Amino acid sequence: MSNAGKTAQRRPKKVSPRTLAPSLILRPTPRQxxxxxxxxxxxxxxxxxxxxxxxxxxxxxxxxxxxxxxxxxxxxxxxxxxxxxxxxxxxxxxxxxxxxxxxxxxxxxxxxxxxxxxxxxxxxxxxxxxxxxxxxxxxxxxxxxxxxxxxxxxxDWRPRSEDDLARYCYHVAGAVGVMMAKVMGVQDDDEYTLDRACDLGLAFQLANIARDLDEDDRAGRCYLPMEWLAEEDIEPGQLMKPHHQWERADLASRLVLRMDRHAKAARLGTVRLPFRSRWAILAAANIYSEIGLEVRRRGPKAWDHRVVIPAWEKLRLITSAFFEAIRNNPLPPDEMPVWTRDAILLEVRMRGPIAEATMEPLPDGE
Known part of the structure; x- marks a missing residue:
């Protein structure tokens, strides 16, 4: 066999992989x-x-x-x-x-x-x-x-009971209140102040739900417990119909009563805050409480026009909060709220940890 034939039968020489030098262009994104x-x-x-x-x-x-x-x-x-x-x-x-x-x-x-x-x-x-x-x-x-x-x-979740509504209000607002307290310097071991911060978030959300019944209805949503609707004989999807205007006003009033208790309980937690934080929180509590109270005052006409607090009224409420912050002696509600942060968190945690999100790409158009 010729030398050329012998060469053709030889196996190709193995080449060991070589370590690449670090790139001078592509670098890991620094975490900051x-x-x-x-x-x-x-x-x-x-x-x-x-x-x-x-x-x-x-x-x-x-x-x-x-x-x-x-x-x-x-x-x-x-x-x-x-x-x-x-x-x-x-x-x-x-x-x-x-x-x-x-x-x-x-x-x-x-x-x-x-x-x-x-x-x-x-x-x-x-x-x-x-x-x-x-x-x-x-x-x-x-x-x-x-x-x-x-x-x-x-x-497409709907609350069946008051406890369901409490859990929803905690997730969308009470938990934000807790984070807001952290922003103001409240420590994790100050459970009382964190509880009162949660109360303020719950109060805000209850006022929002009462004010936005019509807007939510147009979007196919309803955050009133199904048990409440059944008690008022309101058929599914009929909440905003004219023949249920008085029942709707009654349900909004129930929301506002709960809002008022949570807002008053929240004021108790401002005692431990620095003056300016106390003033700001009391001002926010006054403004949102006024939104809920105005919904109740309007009764069946509360959704003819969106409830908005005018600028002069906000100024009055902010001024009132200033003097409340100076006195730093808020009055407790006649009755503390039924919903408590501990009870809500127990229900939330018992449902288990939230599943880790997969990292698959989003669909086109998102």
């Missing part, structure tokens, strides 16, 4: 609070969101000291953005397309985890959350308690 954005820019963008999304809360937030105020704005920005993503809306406007809510909620959790890990999210509101979380010690458990409320909406 705020996703690498400047804190000042995050604060300014966050304030723009609160100024457009909630004028009442924006007015009350001005009463905080500068550092707390900025942290409140950044926390609000995350809450507002999560709400908008889940509802397919823009800055709390009209509800958008309600399909694929589960995918949108999944994206909220993924972006939140990235923000808490200090990774960039390409979304100012989530980067702002990462920034404030690093400053005050907010955790994924705090965030998960809020995100669980969006998951309930994604499941």
């Amino acid at each position: 609070a705020g996703g690498g954005r400047y804190r000042h820019a995050l604060v300014q963008k966050s304030y723009a969101m609160i100024a457009e999304g909630s004028k009442s809360f924006a007015a009350a937030s001005r009463l905080f000291d500068p550092v707390t105020r900025e942290r409140v704005w950044m926390l609000y920005a995350w809450c507002r953005r999560c709400d908008d993503i889940a509802d397919g809306q823009e800055m709390g406007g009209e509800l958008g397309n309600q399909s694929n809510i589960a995918d949108r909620v999944k994206s909220i959790r993924i972006l939140t985890r990235r923000a808490l890990a200090g990774e960039p999210t390409a979304d100012v509101a989530f980067d702002a959350f990462g920034q404030v979380a690093s400053e005050v010690g907010l955790t994924m458990q705090h965030a998960d308690d809020v995100i669980a409320g969006f998951e309930l909406d994604a499941q």
Whole structure:
């Protein structure tokens, strides 16, 4: 056999893999609070969101000291953005397309985890959350308690009982109240103040539900317990019909009564706060309480026009809160709320941990 034939029969020589030199161009993304954005820019963008999304809360937030105020704005920005993503809306406007809510909620959790890990999210509101979380010690458990409320909406969930309503109000507002207390410097072992902060969030949500019965009905939602509707002989889907106007007013009044108890209980927790934080919280409690009380005063006509507190009335309520903060001696409610943070959390935790979100890409168009 020729030398050429022998060469052709030889096996190819094995080549050992070589370690590549570290790239001088591609480098791992550094982890940094705020996703690498400047804190000042995050604060300014966050304030723009609160100024457009909630004028009442924006007015009350001005009463905080500068550092707390900025942290409140950044926390609000995350809450507002999560709400908008889940509802397919823009800055709390009209509800958008309600399909694929589960995918949108999944994206909220993924972006939140990235923000808490200090990774960039390409979304100012989530980067702002990462920034404030690093400053005050907010955790994924705090965030998960809020995100669980969006998951309930994604499941087209409806409360059957008062306990169901309590759980929903905790997820969408009570848990935010707890995070807000953390932003104001309340420590994890100060359970009493955290409980009262939760009360304030519950009060806010009860006022919102009472005010927005018609808006929620148009979106195919109802947050009144089914047991309440059955007691009033209101057929499914008939809540906003004219022949149920008095029953509807009665149910709203029940919500407002609970709101009032929680708001008064929340005021008890302001005693331990610094003066400016106490003033701001009392002002917010006064404004939101007035929203609920105005719904009750209007009775069946409460949904002819959206209840809005005029600027002069807000100024009066803020001024009243100033003197309340100076006295620092809030009166307790005639009866403490039936719903307690401990009982709600027990129910929430017994339902088990929230499943880890998969990292599959979102559908086209999201």
